Amino acid sequence: MNKKMIGFIVGRILLLEAGLMILPLIVSFIYGEDWKYRISYFSVIMMLVILGFILSGKSPKNMSIQGREGFVIVSLSWILLSAFGALPFVLTKEIPSFIDAFFETVSGFTTTGSSIITDLSKISHSNLFWRSFTHFVGGMGVLVLALAVFPKNSPSSVHVMKAEVPGPTFGKLVSKLSATARVLYQIYLVMTIVVMILLMFGGLDLFESSLLAFGTAGTGGFGLRNGSILPYHSAYIEMVLAIGMLVFGINFNIYYFILIKKAKEALANEELKYYLMIVIFSTALIMINIIPMYKSLWQCFRDAFFSVSSVITTTGYSTADFGMWPVFPQTILLILMFSGACAGSTAGGLKVSRVVMMGKMFFSEIKQMISPNRVVTVKYENKPLDIKIQKSVAAYFMVYMILFTAILLIISVNSQDFLTAFSAVAATFNNIGPGLGKVGPAFSFAEYNDFSKTVLSFAMLAGRLEIYPMLILFAPATWKIK
Numbered sequence: 001m002n003k004k005m006i007g008f009i010v011g012r013i014l015l016l017e018a019g020l021m022i023l024p025l026i027v028s029f030i031y032g033e034d035w036k037y038r039i040s041y042f043s044v045i046m047m048l049v050i051l052g053f054i055l056s057g058k059s060p061k062n063m064s065i066q067g068r069e070g071f072v073i074v075s076l077s078w079i080l081l082s083a084f085g086a087l088p089f090v091l092t093k094e095i096p097s098f099i100d101a102f103f104e105t106v107s108g109f110t111t112t113g114s115s116i117i118t119d120l121s122k123i124s125h126s127n128l129f130w131r132s133f134t135h136f137v138g139g140m141g142v143l144v145l146a147l148a149v150f151p152k153n154s155p156s157s158v159h160v161m162k163a164e165v166p167g168p169t170f171g172k173l174v175s176k177l178s179a180t181a182r183v184l185y186q187i188y189l190v191m192t193i194v195v196m197i198l199l200m201f202g203g204l205d206l207f208e209s210s211l212l213a214f215g216t217a218g219t220g221g222f223g224l225r226n227g228s229i230l231p232y233h234s235a236y237i238e239m240v241l242a243i244g245m246l247v248f249g250i251n252f253n254i255y256y257f258i259l260i261k262k263a264k265e266a267l268a269n270e271e272l273k274y275y276l277m278i279v280i281f282s283t284a285l286i287m288i289n290i291i292p293m294y295k296s297l298w299q300c301f302r303d304a305f306f307s308v309s310s311v312i313t314t315t316g317y318s319t320a321d322f323g324m325w326p327v328f329p330q331t332i333l334l335i336l337m338f339s340g341a342c343a344g345s346t347a348g349g350l351k352v353s354r355v356v357m358m359g360k361m362f363f364s365e366i367k368q369m370i371s372p373n374r375v376v377t378v379k380y381e382n383k384p385l386d387i388k389i390q391k392s393v394a395a396y397f398m399v400y401m402i403l404f405t406a407i408l409l410i411i412s413v414n415s416q417d418f419l420t421a422f423s424a425v426a427a428t429f430n431n432i433g434p435g436l437g438k439v440g441p442a443f444s445f446a447e448y449n450d451f452s453k454t455v456l457s458f459a460m461l462a463g464r465l466e467i468y469p470m471l472i473l474f475a476p477a478t479w480k481i482k
Contacts, residue, residue, distance in 0.1 A: 002060070006073050007056070014084070017084060025041040044091070075472070088126075094124065095117070100116045110463065112433055114456070120226050125207065128211065135214045135220030136217055140218075195212075220433075242310070248346050274356050283304050306319045314341065314349050337349065348431025423437055
């Protein structure tokens with residue numbers, strides 16, 4: 001275990017967070033907020049700078065990173081980023097409890113969108129900005145950003161990126177890892193600016209457009225008003241956000257291939273086809289079921305399409321309290337919570353690619369059982385699916401279900417009913433935001449005790465980092481020196 005290299009990279013990440021915190025500090029000056037906000041952010045920035053320089057002031061002689069170090073760096077960085085990111089909320093006393101502030105910040109960085117805040121009108125502009133900006137930073141990945149902005153990267157940094165980028169497989173877009181990270185962030189930034197501009201055309205100011213765009217880009221879903229998106233009463237804003245969420249739920253590699261004029265190859269992506277089919281059929285089925293509740297077909301479509309887009313991309317914005325819908329559409333949305341969007345996107349969940357692979361593996365097993373002598377090949381993207389990937393997908397699903405069940409058992413002790421407990425775990429573990437029951441769009445996670453909030457914070461981190469980095473961090477064998 002190269003502990004010095006782990007400390008060095010974590011120190012660089014803390015310095016990066018110090019730089020990012022300058023933005024909410026500037027916002028506090030722009031809106032003429034009380035000095036306590038400026039002092040709070042400045043104090044945390046100084047803490048990060050001092051600790052960052054202590055850890056990364058001197059480069060280690062051994063700069064190599066293996067798989068184990070990559071997992072530890074990623075998980076440790078996300079925990080520390082969230083812990084320090086929570087301090088401005090505590091110091092300004094807008095979220096006095098550190099556990100509550102940590103939950104809120106983890107929810108931001110993991111792009112979950114679950115919240116313990118019951119009245120957003122009492123939160124300052126600087127804290128609202130920082131809260132939503134964590135979505136933007138965490139969407140593409142904090143360490144991916146670090147690889148993009150830091151000038152020197154070790155070839156072994158691929159272990160860091162593999163541990164953070166979601167999906168069953170990982171591939172570099174260009175030969176250099178740092179160049180891949182920059183390409184991803186350039187596409188991500190341009191798309192975010194486009195959403196921001198479109199929202200401004202809808203009558204929103206720069207501040208509100210920026211924060212909603214951050215939530216859309218990171219598929220996070222923190223709102224600025226009580227009631228999420230419903231208070232805007234604008235079909236235009238709803239459609240911009242709904243389409244925006246779907247766009248950010250697509251694998252970013254596809255956008256890169258379109259940019260280099262390989263659109264035909266990009267649009268032939270099998271996962272993309274299934275993703276769009278799921279959205280279309282889910283919206284149609286929900287509309288058929290809830291249409292008696294609406295006077296307008298257009299309003300029915302808007303609420304169904306927006307809810308499907310928000311849930312499958314694990315964003316969490318809402319225009320309707322789908323907790324009041326019949327059981328059938330709620331069940332569809334609950335299933336979408338688990339599937340998630342595409343691998344290589346900013347969304348959470350299992351990912352459509354894994355769901356498709358597991359479906360094909362299941363049917364191939366049925367065929368094999370019917371005809372034992374038959375050679376059955378599982379194909380994905382018109383190519384035989386590697387046995388290693390099949391084992392990886394099956395193992396991930398098994399670990400996913402075991403951990404989900406364990407967290408559900410713990411949370412059930414502090415929940416009022418099974419639906420609330422189940423959807424609370426589904427919403428946090430899959431990085432969605434609101435669930436059903438007492439954690440639905442009209443409620444928050446404030447009623448849970450500190451222990452449950454800590455467990456749910458772990459669930460959000462495990463879900464965003466796809467489980468293994470968090471498990472490896474806390475495994476005793478990880479820290480044995482070899």
